[in-house]
Amino acid sequence: MIALEKRPQPSQLWTAVTPLLAVLATMVAGGIMFAFLGKDPLIAIRTIFWDPLFNEQFANYSRPQLLVKAAPLILIATGLAMGFRAGVWNIGAEGQYIIGAICGAAVGLAFYPTESVLIFPLMVVAGALGGFLWAMIPGVLKVKFHTNEILVSLLLVYVAEFILASMALGALRNPEGSGFPGSRNLKEYPPAYNAELLPGTGLHWGVVAALVAVIFAYVLFSKHMMGFHIRLAGQAPKAARFGGVQPARLILFCLGTAGALAGLAGLFEVSGPAGQISIDFNVGYGFTAIIVAFLGRLNPIGILLAGLLMALTYIGGELASFMLGVPAAAIQAFQGMLLFFLLAVDVLTNYRIRFGKREVA
Amino acid sequence: MKRRTILAGAVAAFALTGAAYAQDKTKVGFIYVGPVGDGGWTYEHDQARLAVEEEFGDKVETIYQESVPEGSDAERVITQMALSGADLIFTTSFGYMDPTIAVAAKFPNVKFEHATGFKRADNVSTYSARFYEGRAVQGHIAGKMTKTNKVGYIGSFPIPEVIRGINSAYIHAKKVNPDVEFSVVWAYTWFDPAKEADAATALIEQGADVILQHTDSTAPQAAAQKAGNVITFGQASDMAEYAPMPRVSSIIDNWAPYYIDRVQAVMDGTWESTDTWDGIGPGMVGIGEISDAVPADVKAEALALKDSIADGSYHPFTGPLKKQDGSDWLAEGETAQDFGDDGLAGMNFYVEGIKGDIPN
Numbered sequence: 001m002i003a004l005e006k007r008p009q010p011s012q013l014w015t016a017v018t019p020l021l022a023v024l025a026t027m028v029a030g031g032i033m034f035a036f037l038g039k040d041p042l043i044a045i046r047t048i049f050w051d052p053l054f055n056e057q058f059a060n061y062s063r064p065q066l067l068v069k070a071a072p073l074i075l076i077a078t079g080l081a082m083g084f085r086a087g088v089w090n091i092g093a094e095g096q097y098i099i100g101a102i103c104g105a106a107v108g109l110a111f112y113p114t115e116s117v118l119i120f121p122l123m124v125v126a127g128a129l130g131g132f133l134w135a136m137i138p139g140v141l142k143v144k145f146h147t148n149e150i151l152v153s154l155l156l157v158y159v160a161e162f163i164l165a166s167m168a169l170g171a172l173r174n175p176e177g178s179g180f181p182g183s184r185n186l187k188e189y190p191p192a193y194n195a196e197l198l199p200g201t202g203l204h205w206g207v208v209a210a211l212v213a214v215i216f217a218y219v220l221f222s223k224h225m226m227g228f229h230i231r232l233a234g235q236a237p238k239a240a241r242f243g244g245v246q247p248a249r250l251i252l253f254c255l256g257t258a259g260a261l262a263g264l265a266g267l268f269e270v271s272g273p274a275g276q277i278s279i280d281f282n283v284g285y286g287f288t289a290i291i292v293a294f295l296g297r298l299n300p301i302g303i304l305l306a307g308l309l310m311a312l313t314y315i316g317g318e319l320a321s322f323m324l325g326v327p328a329a330a331i332q333a334f335q336g337m338l339l340f341f342l343l344a345v346d347v348l349t350n351y352r353i354r355f356g357k358r359e360v361a
Numbered sequence: 362m363k364r365r366t367i368l369a370g371a372v373a374a375f376a377l378t379g380a381a382y383a384q385d386k387t388k389v390g391f392i393y394v395g396p397v398g399d400g401g402w403t404y405e406h407d408q409a410r411l412a413v414e415e416e417f418g419d420k421v422e423t424i425y426q427e428s429v430p431e432g433s434d435a436e437r438v439i440t441q442m443a444l445s446g447a448d449l450i451f452t453t454s455f456g457y458m459d460p461t462i463a464v465a466a467k468f469p470n471v472k473f474e475h476a477t478g479f480k481r482a483d484n485v486s487t488y489s490a491r492f493y494e495g496r497a498v499q500g501h502i503a504g505k506m507t508k509t510n511k512v513g514y515i516g517s518f519p520i521p522e523v524i525r526g527i528n529s530a531y532i533h534a535k536k537v538n539p540d541v542e543f544s545v546v547w548a549y550t551w552f553d554p555a556k557e558a559d560a561a562t563a564l565i566e567q568g569a570d571v572i573l574q575h576t577d578s579t580a581p582q583a584a585a586q587k588a589g590n591v592i593t594f595g596q597a598s599d600m601a602e603y604a605p606m607p608r609v610s611s612i613i614d615n616w617a618p619y620y621i622d623r624v625q626a627v628m629d630g631t632w633e634s635t636d637t638w639d640g641i642g643p644g645m646v647g648i649g650e651i652s653d654a655v656p657a658d659v660k661a662e663a664l665a666l667k668d669s670i671a672d673g674s675y676h677p678f679t680g681p682l683k684k685q686d687g688s689d690w691l692a693e694g695e696t697a698q699d700f701g702d703d704g705l706a707g708m709n710f711y712v713e714g715i716k717g718d719i720p721n
Contacts, residue, residue: 057444057445057446058445062441065437068433068437069437161549165720169719169720180520180521181518181519181520185459187459187463272433273433273436274432274433275433275459275463276459279518279549280432280456280549283430283433318434318437319441322390322438322441322442325424325425327397328396328426328428
């Protein structure tokens with residue numbers, strides 16, 4: 001008989017080893033799936049994990065793209081992790097991301113076609129503020145009326161999507177776009193364009209912001225009183241109250257920070273890689289970031305790595321898709337396996353496996 | 362030392378064959394917005410890709426990527442495809458417009474073809490089909506067949522292409538049935554079977570007995586079949602598996618001749634940036650078999666309408682026509698211009714009689 005025995009403390013060794021184990025298990029299970037699809041499993045795995053980083057033809061382009069793809073995930077996940085640690089469940093980062101993008105882009109477009117170095121910083125402020133205010137809706141409702149922030153923040157995503165569609169079709173529509181939806185492309189308006197800081201590196205302001213956010217969150221958690229309060233509120237809510245934590249302030253802080261970071265992610269995306277407000281501007285970063293946050297064990301450094309890993313599976317998946325003709329659905333299944341195994345092997349961190357009969361204590 | 366020479370030789374030989382291989386075959390890439398099995402829009406583009414393979418055999422290699430989101434991901438996917446050595450890339454949805462233009466600027470030697478957009482460059486052509494011609498035939502059948510006088514329309518995004526289709530179908534339904542009313546539901550997706558089924562069911566519950574769709578899945582067909590006594594039309598693809606009821610006819614996108622032409626032009630070195638907008642006449646838009654659920658006289662009228670559009674003797678947007686707000690659009694006998702103010706390319710208004718607003 002196999003029994004699980006709770007470890008007194010999570011195993012340090014297993015915390016480090018489990019992610020690797022999960023990647024290996026995914027390679028095996030995914031390889032079997034690819035084999036069933038009639039693809040060479042070794043080539044498929046190599047295309048997903050190796051080619052984006054080292055293939056001569058692609059790597060020079062794909063490697064920087066990892067940063068571009070990972071930056072919004074890391075930025076959003078870092079914000080979400082604070083709330084998740086404190087037991088504040090903001091599921092609506094996608095909406096905060098959209099509103100941040102709209103507010104930031106609107107500020108930039110309002111100045112079109114004037115030239116000023118102040119335009120981009122103003123857009124950044126507007127993006128953060130937009131995401132912050134959108135997150136304040138579930139925040140204030142929770143503090144004042146004890147509504148459930150999971151529900152409110154999630155439903156506000158759909159509201160944000162409709163606002164996005166309305167903006168792309170109405171207020172922000174490109175007046176020179178022959179009636180087609182979508183705003184002006186900010187890439188063609190340099191003062192508002194979030195260009196690569198060093199050409200060919202993929203390094204734009206969003207990547208910088210993501211790294212700063214990770215460092216900031218790391219310091220907050222390990223050194224600052226607020227970080228302690230967050231952890232305390234999550235692990236022992238009652239003790240937190242006695243310890244002088246003000247729940248309302250904590251809730252607003254967590255939601256506000258997450259909202260502002262998601263708003264920033266939206267702004268950097270719309271002013272950089274995406275370039276314009278369009279009806280389907282959002283592609284689910286706000287939801288994927290929830291996975292990234294947990295994949296990274298709600299730890300800022302972990303989130304940084306998890307974001308890069310997710311980005312790798314996206315980009316590698318794309319390569320496998322068109323080079324090997326692997327169906328898009330198989331790539332998604334492969335990503336799903338990775339998450340499944342990562343969470344499944346987590347058991348080993350917290351539990352010890354015992355073989356044989358259970359002893360009577 | 363010797364081993365190293367052999368290795369170097371092998372590498373050189375490999376590089377040579379690689380280069381020779383690349384020169385022999387024309388590599389053609391396709392970017393799809395939905396899965397190849399959507400049964401509609403993407404399915405037909407993929408059929409055309411297969412037709413290209415069929416036509417050129419060993420001389421061509423095709424690659425494709427399905428379900429590519431129309432945001433910032435598209436630019437990366439198109440770039441990677443260009444990096445993989447593609448000579449010609451078809452980007453088959455409106456939302457790929459700016460990414461296509463951006464990537465094309467970085468790869469002047471690669472040719473690009475963008476479907477349904479309006480931005481061109483020296484190495485970017487645009488192409489689209491006059492689906493509204495097919496919508497006219499659809500509208501005629503819908504107007505004749507509806508008993509409740511309520512026609513439900515599932516729109517994807519309120520862009521000119523979709524609005525043109527709604528207007529064309531409405532004008533021709535109204536012509537044969539003055540009491541007809543259209544209800545439009547916006548799904549804000551090209552492909553989402555669950556949303557499309559919900560939209561169809563909602564429209565049927567409101568009394569619609571004809572469902573027209575501008576989304577790509579067969580879910581509305583299935584919803585209509587379940588409800589019974591509701592007719593539908595195949596969208597982009599024939600969707601013949603739902604014939605004779607609910608699917609009574611269809612608009613079929615036939616991209617194969619165009620794709621074969623363009624690949625040939627790249628092979629011959631005669632490719633040029635062009636803007637193609639073909640309809641029923643040249644065969645880019647097909648009308649699927651009108652099933653026996655449609656009375657013979659209605660079928661004959663519909664086919665006559667189709668023929669008159671095909672030979673150019675009739676334009677689906679012929680005046681007198683007014684806009685929804687009552688202002689004049691086309692005078693008696695005047696036909697709509699493709700471009701310019703109030704032209705078809707940028708159409709953003711309903712014609713008189715359609716209720717509801719275009720989301721704005």
